[in-house]
Amino acid sequence: MASFREFSRTESWGSEAWKALCKVRETTPLVQCITNFISMHIMANSLLADAASPAMVHAVEEILEFTSLSSALCINIGILSPDWIFSMKAVAIRANECQKPWVLDPVGVGATRFTTEKCIELINLKPCVIRWNVSEIMAVVGASIAPTKNAPFVISSDGWLLGWLVPLYPA
Numbered sequence: 001m002a003s004f005r006e007f008s009r010t011e012s013w014g015s016e017a018w019k020a021l022c023k024v025r026e027t028t029p030l031v032q033c034i035t036n037f038i039s040m041h042i043m044a045n046s047l048l049a050d051a052a053s054p055a056m057v058h059a060v061e062e063i064l065e066f067t068s069l070s071s072a073l074c075i076n077i078g079i080l081s082p083d084w085i086f087s088m089k090a091v092a093i094r095a096n097e098c099q100k101p102w103v104l105d106p107v108g109v110g111a112t113r114f115t116t117e118k119c120i121e122l123i124n125l126k127p128c129v130i131r132w133n134v135s136e137i138m139a140v141v142g143a144s145i146a147p148t149k150n151a152p153f154v155i156s157s158d159g160w161l162l163g164w165l166v167p168l169y170p171a
Contacts, residue, residue: 025051029071034058034088036078036107043074058087067094073102075127077109077119085118092125101128110139 030053035043040056047054057066060083067073073095075088095102104127109119116139123130123140132140 021050027071028053030055030069032057032063032066032070032073032091033076034063034084034091035074035076035105039076039078039107043076058084060087060090063087063091064094067091067100068098070100072100074105075102075122076105076107077115077122078105078107080115080118088122089125092122092127096126103127103129103131105131106136106140109136116140 028051031047032055033040033043033047035056044054044056055066055070057063073091075092077088092102092104104119104122106119106122109116109132119140
């Protein structure tokens with residue numbers, strides 16, 4: 001696949017996206033998902049549609065062992081409880097130890113101080129990708145203005161454009 005620079009200079013984003021999807025379909029990754037009950041069904045079906053294998057594993061007793069077996073991890077913080085928070089943190093740490101990519105989806109961040117604090121704790125565990133929108137970014141960084149036309153973008157480690165850049169880790 002093309003790097004982001006090559007990708008941004010071409011008009012073939014559709015073919016590059018297709019190549020990425022084909023790669024997922026060829027490898028059929030096992031994706032561990034810690035997500036709320038509302039979105040479990042949607043997330044599982046989305047992954048299945050892309051030929052990935054979803055596993056909604058969040059029980060404290062099995063998460064660490066399962067993370068070692070998975071190809072990737074997705075954490076959605078939509079509904080938090082002490083057990084789920086513990087599982088999310090433990091599995092993020094384990095994913096980093098195993099060098100597994102993981103995605104943080106900070107659903108609802110900013111709604112309460114509790115959710116925002118727990119989201120920041122997860123961000124500090126350094127996810128590979130944060131899947132968020134502008135209001136979620138603003139809630140985390142405490143911003144009060146929208147990004148400008150010249151604001152930089154978040155680029156994933158493999159070069160995909162993901163959204164607005166928020167400096168999480170100083171260079």
